[in-house]
Amino acid sequence: MLNVQDTEIKEGKFNLLLDNFEGPIDLLLVLARSQKVDLSDISISELADQYINFINQYRNIHIEIAADYLVMAAWLTYLKSRLLLPKEEKTDEYTADELEEALKYQLQRLEAFQNISKIIYSRPLVNRDVFYGGSSEGLKVKYNINYTSNLYDLLKSYSQILKSSEQVKQLTIEYSELYSVDQAVKRLKGIFGNISEWTNFLNVIPNLIKANKTINKSIISSNFVASLELSKNGFIDLKQDESFGNIYIKFNQNG
């Protein structure tokens, strides 16, 4: 998988999902490998450019991007600017060289562990590559009962208890921002006097809230149900001239 990523990055294609990377350092490492030099000789400033480039391109395609990656981009920008500046007087802060060194160390260390994890996992693994066997047939066997419940079982069990007790505790029904039919009925009854003429349904309902489609849908549907209810009881008249046309509403004086 990594090889595929490598080539795609080299060709300047950025149609990769960040999901393929295990965090910003991992992404940096993949980018660094494309520089084809020993990690200790890597140009951090070039790497910073690559990374920032990558993130920018990525953002053009996918709007959402994990904060971790953005923080790293910001930090690299900062590091680059520090590297470009003339050597500063010694302050409490880390020098640009130290920061650069820290980044190199982190990259090399992660690479080392990534390699190691592959080596470890390629060792002969019980139940995958090698197997226990044998049979005790023919020997006298005495059995000891050994309870195999382990710490994992214990913690899982306790977590289950915590979860169920949490669920009970949190059984408070939160206030709903959705607009209920009851609310709509009450409100419509209150404004009957204003709708003595045929009025567009949409002008009767409360103002829709910008950028919240879910609440808006609830306002429209609850008011619609409410007006059906009120017309059934004879308080108002409803009309719609054609399918999907505007709905008009009028107070029924005789109701």
Add this chain to the structure above:
Amino acid sequence: MKVLVIFILNLIKMDNKDIKILEAILFASGEPLDENDLKEKIKEKNNISNLLQEIKDFYKNRGINLIKTGNKWSFRTAEDLSDELTIFKTQKRKLSRAALETLSIIAYQQPITRSEIENIRGVQMGRGSLDHLMEIGWIRPSGRKSIPGKPTLWSTTDLFVEHFGLNSLSDLPSKEELKASGFLDKRAAIATISDLAKNDENFQSNDNFEQDDENNIDDFIQNT
């Protein structure tokens, strides 16, 4: 003479992959296997009888012998050992869910009384639960609570700490750590009303989140 030596040396060196495969399969399966089934696993299928005979000879005087019963082959321990050899095997058993719950509550909240445990679990405890845990040696009575009735307080034992691979009781992960390690994950969370009412942007990013989780699980199952 020379021929015999070479023959014997070959036997010991044993370059024959088919023989190795047969040995390993017979060993790992743990039960008698049909000669025809064994044949499927090797290259020189027509040679199977000779190969099995060769293995049988090889183990003749060892602690393990290859035995043929009917048309099935199996390794078993040498017969002349059966009289004098008793081996102890451990029979593995898991604790019941109730016992495990009780144990985990005691572990985290000790010392604790029986009725406090029942309160947390929300059920009356069967008579044997505490006895059973005490029999295994994982809990012990540790004094009495100074409330009316003076009920027995229960605590875990050193054996408990040892069995569950802890250095000490304080090693038990806290609630926050359980959460961080994934134990408290609610896999199929039901969206609450307020979730639904949240604006669409949020809603979408929630969706993404769930998907990530699924990818993650897939990673575990898939052959990566």
Add this chain to the structure above:
Amino acid sequence: MKVLVIFILNLIKMDNKDIKILEAILFASGEPLDENDLKEKIKEKNNISNLLQEIKDFYKNRGINLIKTGNKWSFRTAEDLSDELTIFKTQKRKLSRAALETLSIIAYQQPITRSEIENIRGVQMGRGSLDHLMEIGWIRPSGRKSIPGKPTLWSTTDLFVEHFGLNSLSDLPSKEELKASGFLDKRAAIATISDLAKNDENFQSNDNFEQDDENNIDDFIQNT
């Protein structure tokens, strides 16, 4: 020449009863056995190491090998037969890359805290990594670090050593190289970037376990 033949024939004949007993027990147990427990079963107790080594050599090129992990011995199928024995494969779930990296970091750096692992990997740990590794039985909590928040330290288990066919933890591949390169240093946290980049809030909530733990107990007391 004659001497050699007799020597070889003796090897094959194998009159040593202790060896037969050891083979039979190891074969019948089906799981690793402690050298000290094996000793109990034989006559020449002081000779146990030699006997086991002899058996190990005898099976070196066979389909079954005698393997030592830690202080335990067991028969296993030979490593090079992995492809032929896939029929017995029970390790259904393969580990994700994240879990695998986490495991090797724990193996080499143990005992290590969650946030130290995150520091090396440069990313917050996904849910499921630690509890999944613990479910398999390869890692365990092993005490707490004496820094504010007392976070849990994680170590590998004996089962990890056994499953990966290691003699001991010091047997981990390339350990010396890693050490020489300084990658096994627990570098002061401030010297790596992820800490510089990490916002304080996150950092605190990660390590601030103790307080939550207390809340947790309070919750329960109120609950009961």
